Amino acid sequence: MSHSEVALGGQHAGHHVPVMEPSPFAVPAKKLAMWLFIISDIMTFAACLVAYGFLRNSTANWPRPFQSSTIISVLIMTFILMTSALVMAMAVRAARAGDRPAAFRLSMITLVAGLLFTLLHVREWFGMIGQGVTLFKNPWGTGLFGGAYFSVTGMELLHVIAALIALLIISLGYKSGRYTAVDLENIGLFWQFINIVWMFVVPLIYFMNLAG
Amino acid sequence: MHETAAPAVVHGPPTTFLSKHVFSLDHKVIGLQYYTLALVAVVTGMVLSWLMRIHLGWSSAAIPGLQVLSPNGAPGGVMTPEYYLQLMTMHATIMVFFVLTTAPFAAFGNYFLPIQVGAEDMPFPHFNMMSFWTTFTAFLILVAAFFVPDGPPLSGWTAYAPLSAIGKNAGPGEGTGQVLWAAALGVFCIGQLLGSLNFISTVLDMRTKGMTLARLPVTCWAWFITSCMGLTAFAVLMPATILLILDHVAGTSFFIASGLVLNDQLVPHSGGSTLLWQHLFWFFGHPEVYIAIVPGMGIVTHVLVTNMRRPMLSMKAILYSMWALAFLSYMVYGHHMFVSGMNPFSSLVFSFPTLMITIPSTVVVLIWIGSLYGSKLRINTASLFALGFISMFVSGGVSGFFLAQPSIDIMLHATYFVVGHFHMVMGVAAMFGIFSGTYFWFPKMTGHMMNETIGKIHFWLTFVGTYCIFMPFHYLGWAGNVRRYAAFTDDFLKPLIPVHQFITVAAIFTGAVQLLFIYNLIYSRFRGPAAPANPWEGTSLEWAMPSPPPWNNFGGHDPIVYHDADQYGVKTASGADYIMQNSPEQALGTAEGD
Numbered sequence: 012m013s014h015s016e017v018a019l020g021g022q023h024a025g026h027h028v029p030v031m032e033p034s035p036f037a038v039p040a041k042k043l044a045m046w047l048f049i050i051s052d053i054m055t056f057a058a059c060l061v062a063y064g065f066l067r068n069s070t071a072n073w074p075r076p077f078q079s080s081t082i083i084s085v086l087i088m089t090f091i092l093m094t095s096a097l098v099m100a101m102a103v104r105a106a107r108a109g110d111r112p113a114a115f116r117l118s119m120i121t122l123v124a125g126l127l128f129t130l131l132h133v134r135e136w137f138g139m140i141g142q143g144v145t146l147f148k149n150p151w152g153t154g155l156f157g158g159a160y161f162s163v164t165g166m167e168l169l170h171v172i173a174a175l176i177a178l179l180i181i182s183l184g185y186k187s188g189r190y191t192a193v194d195l196e197n198i199g200l201f202w203q204f205i206n207i208v209w210m211f212v213v214p215l216i217y218f219m220n221l222a223g
Numbered sequence: 224m225h226e227t228a229a230p231a232v233v234h235g236p237p238t239t240f241l242s243k244h245v246f247s248l249d250h251k252v253i254g255l256q257y258y259t260l261a262l263v264a265v266v267t268g269m270v271l272s273w274l275m276r277i278h279l280g281w282s283s284a285a286i287p288g289l290q291v292l293s294p295n296g297a298p299g300g301v302m303t304p305e306y307y308l309q310l311m312t313m314h315a316t317i318m319v320f321f322v323l324t325t326a327p328f329a330a331f332g333n334y335f336l337p338i339q340v341g342a343e344d345m346p347f348p349h350f351n352m353m354s355f356w357t358t359f360t361a362f363l364i365l366v367a368a369f370f371v372p373d374g375p376p377l378s379g380w381t382a383y384a385p386l387s388a389i390g391k392n393a394g395p396g397e398g399t400g401q402v403l404w405a406a407a408l409g410v411f412c413i414g415q416l417l418g419s420l421n422f423i424s425t426v427l428d429m430r431t432k433g434m435t436l437a438r439l440p441v442t443c444w445a446w447f448i449t450s451c452m453g454l455t456a457f458a459v460l461m462p463a464t465i466l467l468i469l470d471h472v473a474g475t476s477f478f479i480a481s482g483l484v485l486n487d488q489l490v491p492h493s494g495g496s497t498l499l500w501q502h503l504f505w506f507f508g509h510p511e512v513y514i515a516i517v518p519g520m521g522i523v524t525h526v527l528v529t530n531m532r533r534p535m536l537s538m539k540a541i542l543y544s545m546w547a548l549a550f551l552s553y554m555v556y557g558h559h560m561f562v563s564g565m566n567p568f569s570s571l572v573f574s575f576p577t578l579m580i581t582i583p584s585t586v587v588v589l590i591w592i593g594s595l596y597g598s599k600l601r602i603n604t605a606s607l608f609a610l611g612f613i614s615m616f617v618s619g620g621v622s623g624f625f626l627a628q629p630s631i632d633i634m635l636h637a638t639y640f641v642v643g644h645f646h647m648v649m650g651v652a653a654m655f656g657i658f659s660g661t662y663f664w665f666p667k668m669t670g671h672m673m674n675e676t677i678g679k680i681h682f683w684l685t686f687v688g689t690y691c692i693f694m695p696f697h698y699l700g701w702a703g704n705v706r707r708y709a710a711f712t713d714d715f716l717k718p719l720i721p722v723h724q725f726i727t728v729a730a731i732f733t734g735a736v737q738l739l740f741i742y743n744l745i746y747s748r749f750r751g752p753a754a755p756a757n758p759w760e761g762t763s764l765e766w767a768m769p770s771p772p773p774w775n776n777f778g779g780h781d782p783i784v785y786h787d788a789d790q791y792g793v794k795t796a797s798g799a800d801y802i803m804q805n806s807p808e809q810a811l812g813t814a815e816g817d
Binding site: 029030031032034035036038039040041043044047048050051052053054055057058059062065066069070071145146147153154155156157158159162166 | 343432
């Protein structure tokens with residue numbers, strides 16, 4: 012595979028290949044696009060988290076409902092997510108080494124871990140809903156809490172689910188040879204990014220709202 | 224595995240009508256689609272401004288047909304104060320998003336960025352196509368607000384909360400209209416994200432052999448810088464619009480404070496912050512101003528260099544200044560909020576970078592003027608509009624020095640002074656950039672020359688007309704004329720009504736003059752004389768291909784670049800005073816020995 016085919020992940024092979032200046036960051040266009048998307052998404056998450064902090068500071072009677080049981084659950088979720096990040100990194104390394112079966116197997120483990128995280132998260136959501144938390148009211152304090160909680164964690168969850176769907180499609184495609192190592196690395200990048208975001212969500216949403 | 228940039232060609236020639244003209248992957252077609260969208264949007268926005276202006280000059284005058292558009296908003300053709308605000312909101316939203324962002328950045332950028340870097344297309348043509356259709360969808364959603372029962376929102380393009388957040392009880396259009404408005408902007412953000420992704424990766428990864436970053440034409444840098452802003456600024460607007468929609472449809476209260484009383488009734492929401500909306504909006508909103516103007520700066524520099532026949536005094540200083548503008552644009556947003564009730568100390572903090580941002584702006588202007596001084600500028604419509612851009616940018620920018628200071632801004636903030644300021648510095652200036660780019664690149668885009676005589680008449684009438692409209696705004700502001708009022712019935716404002724009437728006449732006149740431009744566009748497109756490949760004797764790569772370019776730009780032959788785009792005023796063996804970027808020829812010296 013020529014360099015330029017590598018750059019676009021092997022698509023459009025056999026077409027006229029122009030002579031190009033090297034990229035200043037030596038990243039192929041697809042990976043660059045993923046980095047750019049992540050930069051954009053960082054701004055989106057930053058806006059959400061800053062908005063959350065702003066609201067929390069400026070609103071009286073902010074509830075602090077989370078018991079230690081929730082925190083333990085969140086820590087387990089975090090552990091699962093971190094493990095999945097490590098496994099994903101191993102999958103990318105295997106893919107770079109050209110070991111398709113190993114890379115596929117590892118990305119499937121990532122997928123399962125991600126699903127487990129999602130299930131635990133949804134379970135926690137149902138727990139909150141069961142306690143009477145809605146987008147505009149809750150039993151403890153300002154009604155804004157529910158809106159803020161569901162928005163921020165919902166954003167995270169939405170990203171996780173989207174990433175899992177993409178991971179499934181790309182892993183299957185990678186296994187069948189439709190996608191390349193670069194594609195797998197791209198979705199891996201996105202997965203790591205989501206994990207980092209979670210590292211900001213946990214203290215802001217959970218630790219700071221610990222009961223007692 | 225070694226990874227290089229070098230992406231390959233990304234699509235073949237179009238085969239069907241749909242793939243050629245509608246769902247085209249070709250960046251040139253997409254650029255023209257954006258341009259057409261901007262043209263439709265600017266006519267819509269201009270008609271809205273006419274309606275508002277007529278009402279401001281003659282508040283009891285019936286505008287025939289307006290009652291058809293909105294029976295409630297304009298009973299008998301006379302608009303209600305609320306309907307005035309609804310038109311104002313739509314005028315501003317359409318102009319800012321679908322004209323000032325769309326035309327200089329998305330339209331010209333799509334068309335010329337890949338060509339100028341020597342690529343066959345952008346790396347992600349499908350994203351590019353989606354980007355246009357997303358933007359088009361956003362436009363439809365926005366315009367749909369005219370046709371829902373209560374009409375479009377009345378909260379202004381800034382949609383300040385709580386007015387924008389508490390729903391239909393806040394006023395006409397604050398229900399469905401406001402939700403449509405927010406949805407349109409949210410969708411628009413997606414289009415911008417896709418566009419910015421493509422622009423940035425085109426510049427970094429798609430440059431042809433020899434096109435080092437240092438050799439990029441200034442327009443590429445302008446679009447690149449704008450993309451960096453677009454990538455990050457719209458990403459903040461999007462969640463803001465989502466939260467606003469949630470406040471409407473899901474009962475949340477992100478932007479609605481506790482204890483709000485409306486029509487003697489307590490609003491059932493509790494807990495949010497009205498100021499949060501302003502923070503989120505202006506964090507996007509101020510970079511947006513530079514998203515509108517920086518491409519214009521690039522186009523103007525490009526047009527001037529070509530017509531001066533000599534390089535700028537310092538192209539590097541222009542580039543660094545544009546970067547500085549982009550960087551500082553994120554630090555100054557609070558200057559829109561001096562009177563918001565924000566901590567006065569914050570005002571001070573935001574005032575400093577606001578004054579600082581005048582430095583790169585001034586550097587760019589001084590380099591333009593210094594470079595023009597003593598040059599034998601070729602006077603054509605494109606260069607006239609470039610000069611007009613400088614004039615507008617300076618005239619509108621100077622009032623920025625006043626407004627940057629909180630103590631003065633408190634007096635002027637809610638007056639026409641601010642309206643005059645931003646219309647000149649980002650509205651008309653950016654429009655002049657669009658005009659300049661159009662007259663300059665039309666031959667390349669269509670293969671036909673535009674009529675220069677009509678073009679020059681268009682320029683002079685527009686130039687005088689826009690000054691007649693927007694200069695008196697400053698005077699109105701000093702006289703204490705408040706903005707966002709539909710009519711002036713207070714005693715101290717009554718003497719100003721003749722000024723408003725003058726402005727209205729000027730606005731209708733200037734708007735009518737644009738028919739010349741539209742006529743010139745359409746007539747020249749079909750009947751204009753055939754354009755040569757390089758009508759302006761330019762150096763950049765768009766002039767190294769036929770007019771109009773074939774679907775794959777360079778016909779499958781990759782250009783190799785040997786120079787930067789500033790090789791003007793040089794001695795060459797062929798006698799020309801310029802060397803094209805893809806010509807291996809070396810200069811024998813400067814043309815005039817200077």
